[in-house]
Amino acid sequence: MSKITLKEISKILGISTSTVSKALKNYSDINVDTKIRVQELAKKHNYTPNAFAQSLRSRETKIIGILVPELVHHFFSSIIDGAINEAEKHGYLVIVLQSHESYEDEIKQLKLLVDKNIDGIMLSLSDKTVKYDHIRTIINEGMPVVLFDKITHLIDCPKVIIDDRKAAFSATEHLIKTGCKKIAHITGPLKPKTTIDRFMGYKIALETYNMPFNKTLIYTSENLSFEDGYNLAGQIMAEHPDIDGIFAFIDPVAIGVLKRLKEDKIKVPKQVSIIGFSNWFMSRTTSPALTTIDQPGYQIGRNAFQLLLKNLNHKREGKPFTSETVEIPTSVIIRQSTRAIMAPVI
Amino acid sequence: MSKITLKEISKILGISTSTVSKALKNYSDINVDTKIRVQELAKKHNYTPNAFAQSLRSRETKIIGILVPELVHHFFSSIIDGAINEAEKHGYLVIVLQSHESYEDEIKQLKLLVDKNIDGIMLSLSDKTVKYDHIRTIINEGMPVVLFDKITHLIDCPKVIIDDRKAAFSATEHLIKTGCKKIAHITGPLKPKTTIDRFMGYKIALETYNMPFNKTLIYTSENLSFEDGYNLAGQIMAEHPDIDGIFAFIDPVAIGVLKRLKEDKIKVPKQVSIIGFSNWFMSRTTSPALTTIDQPGYQIGRNAFQLLLKNLNHKREGKPFTSETVEIPTSVIIRQSTRAIMAPVI
DNA sequence: ATGAAAGCGCTAACAC
DNA sequence: GTGTTAGCGCTTTCAT
Numbered sequence: 127m128s129k130i131t132l133k134e135i136s137k138i139l140g141i142s143t144s145t146v147s148k149a150l151k152n153y154s155d156i157n158v159d160t161k162i163r164v165q166e167l168a169k170k171h172n173y174t175p176n177a178f179a180q181s182l183r184s185r186e187t188k189i190i191g192i193l194v195p196e197l198v199h200h201f202f203s204s205i206i207d208g209a210i211n212e213a214e215k216h217g218y219l220v221i222v223l224q225s226h227e228s229y230e231d232e233i234k235q236l237k238l239l240v241d242k243n244i245d246g247i248m249l250s251l252s253d254k255t256v257k258y259d260h261i262r263t264i265i266n267e268g269m270p271v272v273l274f275d276k277i278t279h280l281i282d283c284p285k286v287i288i289d290d291r292k293a294a295f296s297a298t299e300h301l302i303k304t305g306c307k308k309i310a311h312i313t314g315p316l317k318p319k320t321t322i323d324r325f326m327g328y329k330i331a332l333e334t335y336n337m338p339f340n341k342t343l344i345y346t347s348e349n350l351s352f353e354d355g356y357n358l359a360g361q362i363m364a365e366h367p368d369i370d371g372i373f374a375f376i377d378p379v380a381i382g383v384l385k386r387l388k389e390d391k392i393k394v395p396k397q398v399s400i401i402g403f404s405n406w407f408m409s410r411t412t413s414p415a416l417t418t419i420d421q422p423g424y425q426i427g428r429n430a431f432q433l434l435l436k437n438l439n440h441k442r443e444g445k446p447f448t449s450e451t452v453e454i455p456t457s458v459i460i461r462q463s464t465r466a467i468m469a470p471v472i
Numbered sequence: 473m474s475k476i477t478l479k480e481i482s483k484i485l486g487i488s489t490s491t492v493s494k495a496l497k498n499y500s501d502i503n504v505d506t507k508i509r510v511q512e513l514a515k516k517h518n519y520t521p522n523a524f525a526q527s528l529r530s531r532e533t534k535i536i537g538i539l540v541p542e543l544v545h546h547f548f549s550s551i552i553d554g555a556i557n558e559a560e561k562h563g564y565l566v567i568v569l570q571s572h573e574s575y576e577d578e579i580k581q582l583k584l585l586v587d588k589n590i591d592g593i594m595l596s597l598s599d600k601t602v603k604y605d606h607i608r609t610i611i612n613e614g615m616p617v618v619l620f621d622k623i624t625h626l627i628d629c630p631k632v633i634i635d636d637r638k639a640a641f642s643a644t645e646h647l648i649k650t651g652c653k654k655i656a657h658i659t660g661p662l663k664p665k666t667t668i669d670r671f672m673g674y675k676i677a678l679e680t681y682n683m684p685f686n687k688t689l690i691y692t693s694e695n696l697s698f699e700d701g702y703n704l705a706g707q708i709m710a711e712h713p714d715i716d717g718i719f720a721f722i723d724p725v726a727i728g729v730l731k732r733l734k735e736d737k738i739k740v741p742k743q744v745s746i747i748g749f750s751n752w753f754m755s756r757t758t759s760p761a762l763t764t765i766d767q768p769g770y771q772i773g774r775n776a777f778q779l780l781l782k783n784l785n786h787k788r789e790g791k792p793f794t795s796e797t798v799e800i801p802t803s804v805i806i807r808q809s810t811r812a813i814m815a816p817v818i
Numbered sequence: 819a820t821g822a823a824a825g826c827g828c829t830a831a832c833a834c
Numbered sequence: 835g836t837g838t839t840a841g842c843g844c845t846t847t848c849a850t
Contacts, residue, residue, distance in 0.1 A: 129613075131827060142837045147829060157835055174587045178533075179827035182524040182842050189535075189567070189588070197556070198549045207544050210568060219588060221535070222556060222568045241520045242535070242565060267475075352757050381757045388759050408754030411698050411727045413734050477843060488821045493845060503819055525843035528826050 130171040139163060181243070186442075190434060191221045191239035192248040193232065195276065200406045201423045202250070205274065208427025209248060216435055218245070229254040236264060246270035246434045248427075251278060253318045270437035270447060274430040276318065284433035285451040286426050290320050293419045293456040294327025295334075297373050297401045300417070300458050302335045304465040306371030306399055310343040310362050312383070314350055314375040321375070324403065328373055342366070347379050355382020363392065370398055371464075377402040377409045377418055384412055384463060399464040414462030425454050476517040485509060527589070532788075536780060537567045537585035538594040539578065541622065546752045547769045548596070551620065554773025555594060562781055564591070575600040582610060592616035592780045594773075597624060599664045616783035616793060620776040622664065630779035631797040632772050636666050639765045639802040640673025641680075643719050643747045646763070646804050648681045650811040652717030652745055656689040656708050658729070660696055660721045667721070670749065674719055688712070693725050701728020709738065716744055717810075723748040723755045723764055730758055730809060745810040760808030771800050 136143045141160065149156045149164035150173075167173075181187050192209055194202045210220045221244065225232040232252045239247055249261070249271060258281050265271050265283055274286040301309050311328045314321040325344070332339050345362060347354035355374060359382065362369055374380035380402030387394050394400055394414055402409055402418035409416035429452050437447045482489045487506065495502045495510035496519075513519075527533050538555055540548045556566045567590065571578040578598045585593055595607070595617060604627050611617050611629055620632040647655050657674045660667040671690070678685050691708060693700035701720060705728065708715060720726035726748030733740050740746055740760055748755055748764035755762035775798050783793045 132829095133827070143827085144829075144838080145836055148836090151829095155835060160835080176528075176827050177587060177589045178524055178528040179842090180829085182522075182528050182827080182844095183829055185842085187524075198546065198553050200544065203544045203549045206568070207570070210543070210570065214569075214584075219537075219567045219569070219584060221565045222552070223560075223565070224553070224556065238560075238565060241523060243523045378753075378757065381754075385757065385759050406754075407724075408727075408752075408757060411724065411731060411754060412758065413731050478845095479843070489844080490822080490846075491820055494820090497845095501819060506819080522843050525826090526845085528828095528843080529845055531826085 129176070130168075130173050131176065132173075135164065135167055135171070135173065139167060185243075187242075187244050188217055189219045189221060189242075189244045190246045190248065190431075190438075191223060191242075191244050193223045193225055193235050193239070194250045195225050195227045195252050197222060197224050201275075201404055201421060204423025205250075205427035205430070208424035208429075209431045210427075212428045212431040216431075218431075218435075225252040227252045227254055229256075233260045236260060240264055240267075240269060246272070246438050248272050248274060248430050248434055250274050251276040253315065256317070265447075268441065270434055270441055272430050272434040272437070274426055276320070278319070282449050283447065284430075284437065284449055286430040286433065286454060287451065288421050288426070288454050288456050290323035291327040291330070293403070293421070294324035294373070295331045296327075296456070296458050297403065297419050298328045298331035299335070300460070300464060300467075301371040301373060301399055301401055302331065302337065304395075304399060304467055307337075308340075308343070308366070308369050309337075309371035309373060310345060310366065310369050312345045312347050312355065312358055312362075312372065312374045312379055314346070315348055316346075324375060343369075347375060350376050350379055352378045352382040352385075355379035355384075356386045357382075359383040359386035360390070363387070363390065363398075372398060372400050374400065374402050377404045377406040377416060380416055380418065380463075381408065381412055384414075384416065394463050395465045401458075401464055405459055409459075410461065412463075417461045417464040418459050420457050420459050422454055422456070429454060475522070476514075476519050477522065478519075481510065481513055481517070481519065485513060531589075533588070533590050534563055535565045535567060535588075535590045536592045536594065536777075536784075537569060537588075537590050539569045539571055539581050539585070540596045541571050541573045541598050543568060543570050547621075547750055547767060550769025551596075551773035551776070554770035554775075555777045556773075558774045558777040562777075564777075564781075571598040573598045573600060575602075579606045582606060586610055586613075586615060592618070592784050594618050594620060594776050594780055596620050597622040599661060602663070611793070614787065616780055616787055618776045618780040618783070620772055622666065624665070628795050629793065630776075630783065630795055632776040632779065632800060633797065634767050634772070634800050634802050636669035637673040637676070639749070639767070640670035640719070641677045642673075642802070642804050643749065643765050644674045644677035645681070646806070646810060646813075647717040647719060647745055647747055648677065648683065650741075650745060650813055653683075654686075654689070654712070654715050655683075655717035655719060656691060656712065656715050658691045658693050658701065658704055658708075658718065658720045658725055660692070661694055662692075670721060689715075693721060696722050696725055698724045698728040698731075701725035701730075702732045703728075705729040705732035706736070709733070709736065709744075718744060718746050720746065720748050723750045723752040723762060726762055726764065726809075727754065727758055730760075730762065740809050741811045747804075747810055751805055755805075756807065758809075763807045763810040764805050766803050766805050768800055768802070775800060 136146045149161045223235040405420040482492045495507045569581040751766040
């Protein structure tokens with residue numbers, strides 16, 4: 127019981143395929159009776175148009191691709207969630223691909239998508255990517271592309287970002303406002319823009335509040351892992367026993383820190399406050415629950431698709447692509463790993 | 473600079489499209505010189521075949537769909553990770569869709585996939601799904617389908633599962649072997665097979681070790697959330713202060729329990745041992761780290777794709793579908809929320 | 819060794 | 835109102 131085609135319907139009804147096609151689309155120049163007969167028969171046989179044939183003509187697949195560094199990651203899977211749901215509302219399906227933080231894979235995966243003639247691409251750059259010609263080429267060939275989260279301003283296209291610098295500023299500011307005097311920062315791998323932005327946010331916050339910046343208070347986590355946080359916490363407290371605040375690049379690192387401090391009987395937040403970044407699911411399950419920065423992944427995905435859709439439509443209408451940048455606001459999620467904000471002295 | 477077509481190449485070279493097509497595919501009956509000329513020109517112009525046209529002829533998209541209840545979930549995103557990577561190896565792309573645990577959505581999403589003429593479907597049932605005709609219909613119409621994790625034996629197709637009963641047995645057994653005498657079980661929503669299987673595993677383990685089964689030790693978490701675990705832990709300890717072991721349906725619930733017991737100054741594992749299920753990322757970050765059951769999501773995804781591929785090939789060759797069931801072994805991940813196994817008394 | 823032609827299913831311009 | 839026809843790009847059979 128394979129699918130019925132337009133041709134078969136037309137044969138059964140003794141009319142032409144074009145009439146059937148038009149009848150199904152409710153064209154105004156088709157006799158109402160004919161329309162009804164066609165539509166009823168189509169329904170009866172569960173007619174659905176052949177997507178290949180439609181695509182071959184329309185040059186559209188109603189499929190888009192999304193390429194992220196890693197799928198198994200709360201932040202990215204939230205983004206994909208948002209993108210898929212928004213896409214579905216507009217009749218688009220989403221192919222998901224991963225670059226595994228590899229430049230070569232990024233190129234390879236993009237090629238797969240382009241070759242499949244999908245309608246557009248949502249992309250978060252791998253940390254290794256420092257050249258962008260592979261992406262520019264795709265855009266120049268007419269493929270709508272939207273960058274999100276891991277972006278570069280060196281590509282001219284729509285972008286959805288959070289302001290890492292601003293967010294890191296807020297995180298550091300929160301530590302300062304809750305009374306921390308000596309704050310360490312655990313940063314990430316050198317290259318990516320996010321690393322630099324978060325570091326800058328930390329630094330600027332210190333400056334803004336007239337606190338000394340001390341290079342030895344910067345620690346680097348290469349893997350951004352729970353284990354890294356655990357180990358670095360030991361090192362930090364050994365080298366700077368008077369630390370009273372730690373701003374970690376990302377939640378798992380912060381949670382590693384938390385665990386180590388607890389094991390070393392260092393009170394959190396009484397002696398040392400900890401703030402993370404990303405609001406991973408688990409951050410609210412720790413004891414004490416982790417204060418962190420919320421990066422609304424779902425919204426990023428949603429917005430990124432909306433920008434893509436705009437250009438999908440522009441392309442259809444022959445208009446040039448837009449290249450606006452949307453910033454999604456972050457917020458400090460205050461939990462128990464930092465102290466209460468002190469009432470200002472009046 | 474849009475894409476070059478076979479026809480254009482043939483025109484440039486003054487030969488026919490069929491020759492070009494064959495030359496590109498290295499057919500043996502094409503003159504070597506011609507082949508070289510064609511292949512070089514194709515390379516020069518970056519020729520890639522039009523996927524629609526190919527699909528229209530071959531009836532294949534080289535795209536499969538995967539439908540899961542929720543994407544933002546460590547277990548399911550691991551499965552998808554495995555599926556995507558395995559699919560890519562074999563030249564397939566993967567469309568990801570979610571049913572959000574809704575029967576209606578499951579039907580709707582499956583229809584989207586079928587209408588797109590994708591080659592096959594990997595499916596994990598929603599908890600609400602209790603009728604299976606929508607899936608049987610799809611299979612009967614010739615679509616290769618593989619079920620994984622949330623499955624039913626009432627559908628005849630390949631399946632990849634873990635044995636929840638066996639796993640739950642091991643979990644309970646581990647508690648027993650580490651000296652627990654009165655073990656509570658936090659179960660999940662009533663209907664799904666996994667709930668029943670894990671409950672049965674718990675019950676059978678008690679029987680096997682000659683421990684009394686007590687109905688009042690069964691607690692239900694409707695949302696399987698961290699908060700549920702937190703609240704139920706309070707209730708459990710109030711109603712049964714002499715409990716010394718808790719087997720929770722899933723890690724977040726177990727972690728909620730952990731947090732509550734800690735707040736109530738109940739020592740884990742000294743007074744109460746806790747074992748979770750699923751080995752979520754965060755379970756190794758708690759203090760004490762959570763003992764749990766590892767469900768290897770990546771492998772499930774991989775295996776499910778492999779089974780699908782088998783039937784994709786069977787379909788192409790006109791052979792009937794297979795319907796084997798593959799069981800992926802689970803294991804107890806021993807951490808600090810349960811006591812050390814006691815040496816047997818000799 | 820090469821090419822002509824048909825056809826996959828659908829759409830739309832154009833004719834009647 | 836309805837039908838004819840051409841064509842989207844590719845593959846494959848069958849002639850030559």
